[in-house]
Amino acid sequence: MTAFVSPDRIRGLFAQAMSDMYRAEVPLYGDLITLVGHINNATLQRDAALAERLQRTGETERLDLERHGAIRVGTPAELAMLGRVFAVMGMHPVGYYDLTVAGVPVHATAFRPLTEEALAANPFRIFTSLLRLELIADATLRAKAEAILAKRDIFTADARTLLAQAERDGGLGEADAQRFVAEVLETFRWHGDATVTLETYRALHGLHRLVADVVSFRGPHINHLTPRTLDIDAAQAAMLERGLQAKALIEGPPRRAVPILLRQTSFKALEEEVAFPDATGTLVPGSHSARFGEIEQRGLALTPAGRTLYDRLLAQVRQAGGAGNTSADYPQRLAAAFAEFPDDEATLRREGLGYFRYRLTDSGAALPAAERAGMSPDALVDAGYAVVDPIVYEDFLPVSAAGIFQSNLGGGEQRAYDAHANQDAFEAALGAKIHDPFALYQQAQDASIAALRA
Numbered sequence: 001m002t003a004f005v006s007p008d009r010i011r012g013l014f015a016q017a018m019s020d021m022y023r024a025e026v027p028l029y030g031d032l033i034t035l036v037g038h039i040n041n042a043t044l045q046r047d048a049a050l051a052e053r054l055q056r057t058g059e060t061e062r063l064d065l066e067r068h069g070a071i072r073v074g075t076p077a078e079l080a081m082l083g084r085v086f087a088v089m090g091m092h093p094v095g096y097y098d099l100t101v102a103g104v105p106v107h108a109t110a111f112r113p114l115t116e117e118a119l120a121a122n123p124f125r126i127f128t129s130l131l132r133l134e135l136i137a138d139a140t141l142r143a144k145a146e147a148i149l150a151k152r153d154i155f156t157a158d159a160r161t162l163l164a165q166a167e168r169d170g171g172l173g174e175a176d177a178q179r180f181v182a183e184v185l186e187t188f189r190w191h192g193d194a195t196v197t198l199e200t201y202r203a204l205h206g207l208h209r210l211v212a213d214v215v216s217f218r219g220p221h222i223n224h225l226t227p228r229t230l231d232i233d234a235a236q237a238a239m240l241e242r243g244l245q246a247k248a249l250i251e252g253p254p255r256r257a258v259p260i261l262l263r264q265t266s267f268k269a270l271e272e273e274v275a276f277p278d279a280t281g282t283l284v285p286g287s288h289s290a291r292f293g294e295i296e297q298r299g300l301a302l303t304p305a306g307r308t309l310y311d312r313l314l315a316q317v318r319q320a321g322g323a324g325n326t327s328a329d330y331p332q333r334l335a336a337a338f339a340e341f342p343d344d345e346a347t348l349r350r351e352g353l354g355y356f357r358y359r360l361t362d363s364g365a366a367l368p369a370a371e372r373a374g375m376s377p378d379a380l381v382d383a384g385y386a387v388v389d390p391i392v393y394e395d396f397l398p399v400s401a402a403g404i405f406q407s408n409l410g411g412g413e414q415r416a417y418d419a420h421a422n423q424d425a426f427e428a429a430l431g432a433k434i435h436d437p438f439a440l441y442q443q444a445q446d447a448s449i450a451a452l453r454a
């Protein structure tokens with residue numbers, strides 16, 4: 001009997017393998033990792049309190065490995081299979097994202113670890129979109145796209161065999177885990193040759209660039225891998241200094257004393273040479289753009305109340321600006337609107353806008369348990385018996401994701417889809433329920449409060 005390795009171990013192997021593959025495929029990604037590493041070191045040198053906090057929360061170790069990626073799949077069967085593959089790696093669907101509101105015919109979830117321990121071990125996440133062909137009005141082309149997708153199998157035979165083995169036995173030994181990761185990696189590899197003719201590609205492209213991206217290839221190539229920076233403004237400036245064409249604006253909240261949620265910036269997708277088979281199978285040259293670079297800074301996870309405030313302020317700025325966040329004075333207007341959002345940890349906590357992890361201080365631990373139990377968490381903090389750290393936002397933001405999609409789809413592409421969020425349909429396709437992100441943050445906060453009393 002060989003012992004099973006943990007899902008955390010398999011996810012760690014997978015994250016590393018994806019990073020190595022993407023670095024070889026897109027050299028720019030390697031440059032980005034180096035740049036972010038420098039910025040993070042400089043930030044930790046400059047900000048001793050931040051360095052100390054990250055040490056305390058166990059984030060220092062995970063920072064260098066922390067990435068998220070994104071893929072787009074074509075059919076419910078592909079999504080369901082991916083969900084099973086990711087489960088073996090301890091990655092589970094969290095959050096539902098409807099992108100049709102932004103003119104992109106997909107809905108999505110993020111596969112990520114659920115527990116604090118698993119997140120600390122390796123927080124690798126994959127934003128996974130499912131194409132909604134039912135929103136395509138052209139019935140002939142829709143049927144054609146469906147037929148093309150029905151014919152492909154995005155998994156290797158060995159990936160399927162090892163998945164079945166893992167599910168049957170309840171895990172994988174080290175050697176099988178390594179083989180599983182190597183096989184699953186194939187699903188996300190870039191292919192420089194399309195499966196459709198240039199004519200079909202162009203027709204699909206005419207429906208939406210994203211339809212062409214999903215349907216024309218052998219599988220759901222990883223389209224970006226994003227490192228986490230501790231100072232996105234500095235990273236953005238360094239990128240521009242080195243001639244990397246970063247998107248002009250950072251998505252998400254403005255720069256603040258207490259970072260909240262997620263700030264992201266990306267740079268445009270590469271225009272890549274692709275060979276298309278003609279009717280006789282002869283390859284003809286063409287091009288496609290799908291893969292891009294992105295960096296992000298993560299901050300405090302907000303409660304439903306905090307999130308409602310965030311959404312309201314963001315909507316206010318975007319509506320006032322007309323066409324979204326493209327105007328030159330957007331950063332100023334964003335900062336002005338967010339003046340209304342409390343920007344110190346104590347107020348954010350007292351007003352219930354963010355989630356925090358409580359921890360006893362030495363004097364708190366020395367206090368008799370009965371006395372501690374009689375005090376509220378906030379009273380313990382006020383008396384110096386406990387300290388709090390922000391719980392980091394581990395998820396994504398739909399408006400930001402839409403901005404990222406738009407920029408890497410080549411800018412102005414906007415379609416109106418007569419659609420609405422349909423989480424039930426997504427869950428039916430996946431064959432599983434999506435976890436509510438708020439519930440996970442609440443659990444983490446509650447567990448830390450319970451531990452104060454113990």
Ligand code: OOG
Pocket residue numbers: 069070071072127129223264396397400401402404405408
């Ligand atoms: C996914 C875009 C969403 C993010 O960071 O919000 C995303 C895609 O382009 O496939 O990765």
Ligand code: NI
Pocket residue numbers: 068069070127224226294404
């Ligand atoms: Ni991303």
